[in-house]
Amino acid sequence: MHRKPVAAAFSGLLALTISLPVLAADIDVFKGLSGKLDIAGGTAHIPVVQDIARQVSKSNPAIRISVTGGGSGVGVQKVGEGLVDIGSTGRKVSAEEIARYQLKPFHFALDGVAVAVHPSNPVKDISLEQLRDVFSGKTSNWKALGGADAPIHRYGRDEASATREVFVGKVLGKDTAPAAKTTLVSSNGAAKSAIARDKGAIGYLGMGMLDQSIKPLSVGGHAPTQQNALSGDYPIVRGLYFNTKGEPAALPAAFLRYLKTNEGQAIIRNHGYIPAF
Amino acid sequence: MSERLLATAAAFAGGIAACAVFAILALLLWLGLPLWRDPALLISLAGSSWNPAAGEIGLASMAAGTLLLAASALLLAYPCGLLLALSTLGLAPRPLAAAMRTLLALLSGIPTVVYAFVSVWLLVPWLRDSLGLGMGYSWLAAALTLGVMLTPTVALLLSGALSPTFTRLQAAGDALGLSRVQLLLWVVLPAERRALLSALLLSSGRAVGDTLIALMVSGNAIWLPANPTEPLRTLTAHIAITLAADTQSQAYAAIYAASLLLLAYVALVHFLTASLSDESAHRH
Numbered sequence: 001m002h003r004k005p006v007a008a009a010f011s012g013l014l015a016l017t018i019s020l021p022v023l024a025a026d027i028d029v030f031k032g033l034s035g036k037l038d039i040a041g042g043t044a045h046i047p048v049v050q051d052i053a054r055q056v057s058k059s060n061p062a063i064r065i066s067v068t069g070g071g072s073g074v075g076v077q078k079v080g081e082g083l084v085d086i087g088s089t090g091r092k093v094s095a096e097e098i099a100r101y102q103l104k105p106f107h108f109a110l111d112g113v114a115v116a117v118h119p120s121n122p123v124k125d126i127s128l129e130q131l132r133d134v135f136s137g138k139t140s141n142w143k144a145l146g147g148a149d150a151p152i153h154r155y156g157r158d159e160a161s162a163t164r165e166v167f168v169g170k171v172l173g174k175d176t177a178p179a180a181k182t183t184l185v186s187s188n189g190a191a192k193s194a195i196a197r198d199k200g201a202i203g204y205l206g207m208g209m210l211d212q213s214i215k216p217l218s219v220g221g222h223a224p225t226q227q228n229a230l231s232g233d234y235p236i237v238r239g240l241y242f243n244t245k246g247e248p249a250a251l252p253a254a255f256l257r258y259l260k261t262n263e264g265q266a267i268i269r270n271h272g273y274i275p276a277f
Numbered sequence: 278m279s280e281r282l283l284a285t286a287a288a289f290a291g292g293i294a295a296c297a298v299f300a301i302l303a304l305l306l307w308l309g310l311p312l313w314r315d316p317a318l319l320i321s322l323a324g325s326s327w328n329p330a331a332g333e334i335g336l337a338s339m340a341a342g343t344l345l346l347a348a349s350a351l352l353l354a355y356p357c358g359l360l361l362a363l364s365t366l367g368l369a370p371r372p373l374a375a376a377m378r379t380l381l382a383l384l385s386g387i388p389t390v391v392y393a394f395v396s397v398w399l400l401v402p403w404l405r406d407s408l409g410l411g412m413g414y415s416w417l418a419a420a421l422t423l424g425v426m427l428t429p430t431v432a433l434l435l436s437g438a439l440s441p442t443f444t445r446l447q448a449a450g451d452a453l454g455l456s457r458v459q460l461l462l463w464v465v466l467p468a469e470r471r472a473l474l475s476a477l478l479l480s481s482g483r484a485v486g487d488t489l490i491a492l493m494v495s496g497n498a499i500w501l502p503a504n505p506t507e508p509l510r511t512l513t514a515h516i517a518i519t520l521a522a523d524t525q526s527q528a529y530a531a532i533y534a535a536s537l538l539l540l541a542y543v544a545l546v547h548f549l550t551a552s553l554s555d556e557s558a559h560r561h
Contacts, residue, residue, distance in 0.1 A: 070521055071521050073521050073522055073523055074521045076523070077523070077524060097523075100525075151411070153411075153412045158518045158519075158521060158522075159329060159518075159519065159521070159522045159528055160521030160522055168330075174330070177326075177328045177331065178328070180327075180338075180498060180499050180500035181498045181500055181507070181508065182498055183412055183414050183496040183497065183498055183508055184496070184497035184498070184510075184518065186518075197402060198405065198412065198413070199406075200412070
């Protein structure tokens with residue numbers, strides 16, 4: 001994978017913050033376009049799209065970008081049925097899905113799936129094996145992980161979630177069933193706020209969603225940073241995709257092109273993801 | 278002339294409603310065809326293990342969850358609602374009763390999502406942090422919220438059903454020297470047993486059918502809770518969650534089975550109530 005120099009990212013950031021028309025040439029991919037661009041699906045994508053929507057509405061008010069969640073499964077469905085222009089997924093769409101809906105995937109970023117606990121939790125590191133035991137229901141007390149003698153409160157996602165699919169696939173594997181007693185949250189954001197409010201919580205979410213309100217665990221000694229995700233040291237990694245039905249029309253195509261520009265990549269990095277170009 | 282017109286219109290409306298019920302039933306049966314045709318899937322449906330990745334789509338835990346939650350919420354809401362209904366009719370002083378009626382009407386108009394939202398921010402953290410009852414998201418939290426949501430509806434239903442009889446019998450009660458309380462408890466309530474039952478029926482329909490409170494507060498874990506502080510998942514919440522799955526998957530097909538189960542619950546309750554009220558009609 002090719003990495004842009006830091007200077008390019010910095011100049012992109014600069015262009016964003018100053019947003020002088022002379023400097024903001026990257027946003028010109030939207031020039032002359034108008035109309036509505038609807039995006040739905042993966043919830044990890046939402047902050048990136050919202051940020052781009054803000055930039056676009058400043059430079060070209062004739063374009064309205066809307067974004068909703070629902071999970072990657074919803075993204076595939078909605079774009080496939082022609083209900084939205086772009087369906088976002090936190091996984092590669094399957095060959096079957098591509099065949100059924102003539103989907104055209106656009107891989108734009110790499111994201112690690114982080115495991116997080118309440119900030120007051122003394123546990124710092126968890127091995128893949130321990131993680132499997134926790135999420136399959138074998139371990140249910142923090143004491144077994146070097147924490148307090150308190151029950152573990154598991155938070156998980158529904159079946160439409162690619163975050164769940166990636167996490168379950170990489171941590172539990174095919175043969176281990178996830179623990180039945182797992183409280184369900186419906187987005188990466190909801191996972192964050194649930195973990196932040198529950199002292200006994202453990203849950204998983206896209207690395208891009210991490211902030212001060214929750215405490216990420218290192219897995220097998222590797223901190224959940226995008227560098228470790230990129231190098232492959234951190235074990236739970238996935239791609240973020242935007243999918244169109246067939247070749248994208250003018251506006252969705254401009255959106256995808258913008259992601260590749262310096263500004264677009266700066267936005268992706270700002271939200272904690274690694275641009276995949 | 279206009280009377281006949283009205284009667285025709287009423288019959289027509291009734292026909293449409295009946296057709297709608299049968300159309301829904303037929304649609305669910307038709308959409309679920311792949312399920313009914315595959316014996317292995319049918320056996321899986323009746324089980325309690327939900328793991329679509331492994332081809333297991335058991336709905337038993339959700340079916341039990343629906344029953345547990347609806348029954349416990351009604352256990353809370355029905356007595357409270359009855360007490361409130363009696364209060365508005367005569368147990369409470371008149372100005373208070375009038376104020377209560379207004380308040381009940383207001384409360385019954387609040388959307389369920391508001392009850393659920395308030396619960397997520399007040400009740401759930403309180404159960405978890407102050408009382409130390411597990412994760413907070415639980416059968417208990419959902420039952421309390423659903424119970425509170427149902428109470429004004431039960432109260433209004435009952436007070437509407439009891440008030441005509443109460444008004445009609447008031448002069449006779451006065452003549453016999455019965456107080457308002459005596460009249461309500463010993464004459465009106467026994468005379469209106471069927472109304473009591475039909476109120477129970479209507480509110481149990483709401484309890485079984487509620488989706489948002491179960492979805493937002495119950496924790497949605499797919500298992501049978503051993504005690505009220507543990508989470509559960511209802512059929513309605515399960516449908517809402519699974520809607521996001523791939524439309525061609527077995528998990529999605531299980532939605533049709535879940536919907537049919539819900540219809541069956543409602544039909545069963547209707548049947549029970551109808552036969553019970555027939556019995557009481559014969560005895561009179």
